Amino acid sequence: MRVAVLAHEKFPDRAKTAVGLLRYADYEVEAVLDRDNAGKRVSDFVDDVQDAPIVAEMADAPEVDALIVGIAPIGGGFDESWRSDVTTALERGCDLISGLHYFLEDDEEFARLADENDADIWDVRRPPEDLSVAQGVADEVEAEVVLTVGTDCSVGKMTATMELLEAARERGADVGFVPTGQTGIMIENWGTPIDRVVSDFTAGAVEEMILERGDDHDYLFVEGQGSIVHPAYSAVTCGILHGSMADRLVLCHEAGREAIHGYEDTAVPPLADYVDLYEDLARPVHETEVVAGALNTWEIADDAAARDAVETFADELDAPATDPVRFGDADDDGIDAVLEAIL
């Protein structure tokens, strides 16, 4: 599927979804819309993803099958300056894919244009209506379930999950992906936005996905959300932990993070405490173990220093670890040890 990705004024650093799609999705990205960078190319900013021209508006984009809104402003609202891009896309018969909290399907003009031009609107963040409470049966699937868990939000759980997924598949493992957030759902073209479901159905929504795919693969890699000690998002994390009944956990952390992002009074506890907490909390529902770690060393400029940080991290977890982005090459010892622990 050929797509254009809207990322006005945010590409690449504040367009996590757009960059995730460029890096991991099977879509052919024909253009990125960013009026601030029109005329440049993706490769001028990010070098290890598929390349595409950057254009000022949808009218300048080549023929595509869909327009994807690839940014998520704080609050998740729709920016009216994007309206002409969306209407242009719909008038051209393109489908619309959006991860905004504001549902484009509920916009009268968009709904009418979609109808007139036989285009579909997929609001990725709208949860399905038939969710229910967990039955506690996710452990009955044939696949081994591996869940990424975090020390905080935005430490790179989705990225770590995708990198480990690709590395495992390169080694011949049969791994399915269970996305729980908007970017993962767009990449996989399937999934439920766990942070948007009714709280009583948090575990149930994860379980439903595990049951749907769990007998098709040897392994399922489940994208984690938030952190079990997060002042705002721990409910989502806890629901995913119990709903997935994960067999193995991979703890994700960002090097140097000392306080919970946005909650600077809340210190990041010692890493060994996270291991105990995730394992102790999971145990009564389903026994599990932190078998490996993924460290995001983005902020460390020097490779040797990053290697040291990974080593310290592995010692603290008492488990193999790597930075799967930085040191994820197929011939790297670190990722081998991590995959051996996971698979």
Added chain:
Amino acid sequence: MRVAVLAHEKFPDRAKTAVGLLRYADYEVEAVLDRDNAGKRVSDFVDDVQDAPIVAEMADAPEVDALIVGIAPIGGGFDESWRSDVTTALERGCDLISGLHYFLEDDEEFARLADENDADIWDVRRPPEDLSVAQGVADEVEAEVVLTVGTDCSVGKMTATMELLEAARERGADVGFVPTGQTGIMIENWGTPIDRVVSDFTAGAVEEMILERGDDHDYLFVEGQGSIVHPAYSAVTCGILHGSMADRLVLCHEAGREAIHGYEDTAVPPLADYVDLYEDLARPVHETEVVAGALNTWEIADDAAARDAVETFADELDAPATDPVRFGDADDDGIDAVLEAIL
């Protein structure tokens, strides 16, 4: 406010909400609607709550200000056999209060009748629309926050909370009540149904209530939900634990419960494990302690055996405990020790 309470075919054993209202609410219950028991009285079944006649239908009920739906069938749907009771109530100008998942306000006939007769419909389970993520500031209120936490669902957290609240107030303490479920919300005439909010807002919805009332009282007693080891509902429990930033916890348990209700493969862990788990999970966000226990000894016929069970429970928690329903009299040593630990 004078009310009638609908509890057809379920009163009293499967009408938890109706019995809770009779026991704890300030409403004057003028009639209970139960077509199976028409002609009898509440006192024929339950002896320690306000008394009222039981009638077959709303047409037989005396003048009231509101009709409350006091049962919650599995799935929370509306039973069409209740329709004439509801329409009769609305035609008489009575307000309607319902805790069903099915929102009566969205029923065309009810909405029209309410409009015509100047009656209000309050769907207790509909969460407010302006919820948001927690800011992690519930600890800034002046009140000490006390949260009831459970070993499982349906162990009597709401009842324990209400009994401790009444006992504390009898001793002169200034205590506010923070309800999180439908019965508590009906009793308090205020509150947010935490199990129905968007999962990302679980902690935030609790925090908002704490902030709203936390400077008006010396203590806030927060009604807990679910259990931190529940296969389906732990997300809600975790969100309440972190969102409330509770200063003290009261662990609620039902004597003899050995497996999670409805999830018989999931054993109830040792009680000391619950203490560690709740405290360890809370600590990174806000340090807290299980200071007391409430044991539901309903299933134990003999008072002496119930006292033994309470003593064993207290030993396992290493904290004072009681059954606040059975041994909640003002002159009982057990409840004194529990309140001393809480206040």
